Amino acid sequence: MKYTPTVGEILQAKGVSRRGFLKFCATTASLLALPPSMIPRIAAAIENARRPSVIWLSFQECTGCTESLTRSASPTVEGLIFDAISLDYHHTLQAAAGEQAEAARHAAMEENDGGYLVLVDGSIPMANPGYSTIAGISNVDMLLDTVKGAAAVVAIGSCAAFGGLPGASPNPTGAVGVQNLVKDKPVVNVPGCPPIPTVMTAVLAQFLTFGTIPDLDKHGRPLAFFGNTIHDRCYRRPFYEQGKFAESFDDKGAKAGWCLYKLGCKGPTTYNACATVKWNQGTSFPIESGHPCLGCSEPKFWDKGGFYQPLSTGHFGSGATLAGAAVAGVALGVAAATAGKRRQAKYAKEA
Amino acid sequence: MTTLGDIEVQVQAMHGNVQPILNEVLHALDRLIDTNEATTIDLASLPFAPGERDALQAALGTGELSAQLDALGTSSIRETLYPGVWWIEHRNVYDEVVGRYLEITRMPEILSSQIADICAGRARLGEQFK
Numbered sequence: 001m002k003y004t005p006t007v008g009e010i011l012q013a014k015g016v017s018r019r020g021f022l023k024f025c026a027t028t029a030s031l032l033a034l035p036p037s038m039i040p041r042i043a044a045a046i047e048n049a050r051r052p053s054v055i056w057l058s059f060q061e062c063t064g065c066t067e068s069l070t071r072s073a074s075p076t077v078e079g080l081i082f083d084a085i086s087l088d089y090h091h092t093l094q095a096a097a098g099e100q101a102e103a104a105r106h107a108a109m110e111e112n113d114g115g116y117l118v119l120v121d122g123s124i125p126m127a128n129p130g131y132s133t134i135a136g137i138s139n140v141d142m143l144l145d146t147v148k149g150a151a152a153v154v155a156i157g158s159c160a161a162f163g164g165l166p167g168a169s170p171n172p173t174g175a176v177g178v179q180n181l182v183k184d185k186p187v188v189n190v191p192g193c194p195p196i197p198t199v200m201t202a203v204l205a206q207f208l209t210f211g212t213i214p215d216l217d218k219h220g221r222p223l224a225f226f227g228n229t230i231h232d233r234c235y236r237r238p239f240y241e242q243g244k245f246a247e248s249f250d251d252k253g254a255k256a257g258w259c260l261y262k263l264g265c266k267g268p269t270t271y272n273a274c275a276t277v278k279w280n281q282g283t284s285f286p287i288e289s290g291h292p293c294l295g296c297s298e299p300k301f302w303d304k305g306g307f308y309q310p311l312s313t314g315h316f317g318s319g320a321t322l323a324g325a326a327v328a329g330v331a332l333g334v335a336a337a338t339a340g341k342r343r344q345a346k347y348a349k350e351a
Numbered sequence: 352m353t354t355l356g357d358i359e360v361q362v363q364a365m366h367g368n369v370q371p372i373l374n375e376v377l378h379a380l381d382r383l384i385d386t387n388e389a390t391t392i393d394l395a396s397l398p399f400a401p402g403e404r405d406a407l408q409a410a411l412g413t414g415e416l417s418a419q420l421d422a423l424g425t426s427s428i429r430e431t432l433y434p435g436v437w438w439i440e441h442r443n444v445y446d447e448v449v450g451r452y453l454e455i456t457r458m459p460e461i462l463s464s465q466i467a468d469i470c471a472g473r474a475r476l477g478e479q480f481k
Contacts, residue, residue, distance in 0.1 A: 018465035020422030023441050026461075027450040029393075036391030036452065235400035238367070257401075276398050281447040288401065 007208065008047035021047075028209065031202045033224040045209045052208060053112040054119060055105055055146055056090035059139040060132050060166040060175055061122030065157040066092050068194035069201070085204060088116075091134065102135050105146065113149040117207060120178050123159040123166045127174030143181060152186040152213050153178055154203055158296055161189035161220070168302040179220055188213050189220040193296035198277050199225045219299065221271065230267035230293045233275035236260070249290070260287060264308040266295030368399055369407050372453075376411075376436055379455035383435055389456035404451075411436060411453075418462060424449070428459055 005013075011021055025043040029036055058066070070093070087093070088108035091101055108116060120143065125131040129138035137145075147153055155178040158164035166175035179187045190199055203222060206214050214222040231237060239245070239259040246253035246260055254263075261268070267275075270293055274285040287293055292308070295301045305313070372392065379390035394404065412432030420426040424443040431438055437459050441450035 017422050018467040019420060019461055022461050022465070023420075023423055023426060023450075026452070027441060030395050030450050033396060036393055233398040235398050235403075276396060281449075282395065284401075 005051060006047065007049045007051060010051065028205050031198060031205055042209055049208050051086050053086045053088050053108050053116040055088055055108055055116060056119040057142060057146060058092055059122030059124050060173065061159050063092060064194045065121040069197050085208065098135055109146065109149050115151050118147050118150045118153045119156055120153065120160045121156040123163045123175035123177060124181060125173035126176055131173045140181060147182050147185050150185055152188065153182055154188045154190060156190050156200060157195055158191040158193045161191040162299040165302055186213050187220055188216065188222065191221060191297040192272060196273060196277050199273060225273040226271040230270045230272055230275050234267055234287055236287060254290060260292040262310050263292045264306065264310055265292035266311065267293040268311060270295040270298050272297040368397060368403050369410060372407055373410060376453060376455060380435060383455055392453040394451040394453060408438065411438060420461065428462060
């Protein structure tokens with residue numbers, strides 16, 4: 001059996017000093033939304049962790065998720081996490097193609113039976129499996145064959161999680177997400193169009209560090225990142241409470257940075273971490289740039305009416321439901337900080 | 352031609368994050384004084400409004416000691432105007448910020464020479480006398 005180096009050995013071989021390693025662990029704790037008091041435990045776990053094998057399958061997708069993730073590879077810490085995994089199959093990135101590539105996939109599956117991770121981006125066409133094939137193999141067959149020996153499956157992006165854009169009405173290919181087909185393995189959904197790269201690497205970092213998958217919400221999304229709505233953590237929230245709204249993209253309210261609710265912002269019903277993790281190395285997120293949230297991390301976001309129609313125009317189906325959602329929104333805002341503290345306290349206690 | 356710089360953008364001041372963080376720092380200083388317990392505040396997890404982080408940094412000011420670490424990119428470790436309160440920024444090799452923390456401690460751990468590095472350095476020095 002081939003020797004698998006520990007992550008500590010990999011970093012040492014790269015000439016990373018202990019100080020550099022501590023920096024790596026501090027940033028990983030931040031990535032996992034864990035309290036800094038967990039850093040020593042993370043350091044011990046990462047140092048001794050074996051390099052996990054990862055097989056990445058791309059189905060009906062636009063490559064935006066891969067693009068998002070590989071753009072994020074420039075931050076060294078996330079790059080290191082990728083150095084610390086063995087990406088054994090990714091047909092967009094690998095040089096091999098056709099039979100050679102498929103041989104690499106089967107070799108990785110055999111060598112790491114029961115312990116590898118499968119990452120999937122793109123939805124799976126079920127109306128006719130022939131709509132999307134790789135090396136003559138339909139997406140559904142490749143998925144079900146590959147997950148047989150997997151420890152867990154991560155659905156990257158809204159297409160793999162919920163069917164996404166290919167699944168938008170009238171869904172001509174019968175597109176479905178991974179969780180519709182894989183029932184006997186843990187499935188983690190990291191939706192978004194594209195997902196936040198940090199969230200993708202955080203799931204990998206947790207698997208690498210603790211050998212586990214994160215706590216999930218009802219849609220299978222990591223609670224650490226999808227536990228609050230965009231609205232709960234939005235810096236423009238005080239304007240919502242004060243009733244100060246932008247009414248058009250060039251009015252006084254828009255220029256003053258007021259709440260974008262009336263311009264169709266889906267922040268109140270969208271669970272994601274954009275408002276805190278942000279994009280482009282933490283520079284900003286859509287609302288900070290003056291554009292309403294599209295709700296891209298929610299199931300069927302494409303079919304929820306116009307992006308620029310306010311939620312109050314009936315996406316919920318009834319005014320009564322909306323009123324309920326508004327009240328829940330306020331309550332969640334108060335509860336958000338408490339929930340975050342509770343999670344940190346839980347891990348701090350376990351440390 | 353109009354450029355991005357010509358577009359008037361107003362940033363409305365503060366949404367109330369600075370004062371609670373300063374309070375948290377105050378309580379952390381009490382713990383440091385009473386029980387020598389260190390505290391780290393991860394600034395990346397807070398929903399700062401534009402300009403708010405700068406306001407926090409300005410409120411804490413710059414103290415008499417700063418250090419730069421060169422490991423996986425640079426890190427700046429700077430004591431603020433308030434002894435025991437350190438502003439730490441980790442950057443990657445592309446000079447992008449990958450972590451930003453407030454540490455309330457006598458000295459951040461990352462400044463200490465680490466035993467593994469000391470051993471490796473001792474071995475390298477020993478090689479010179481072979």
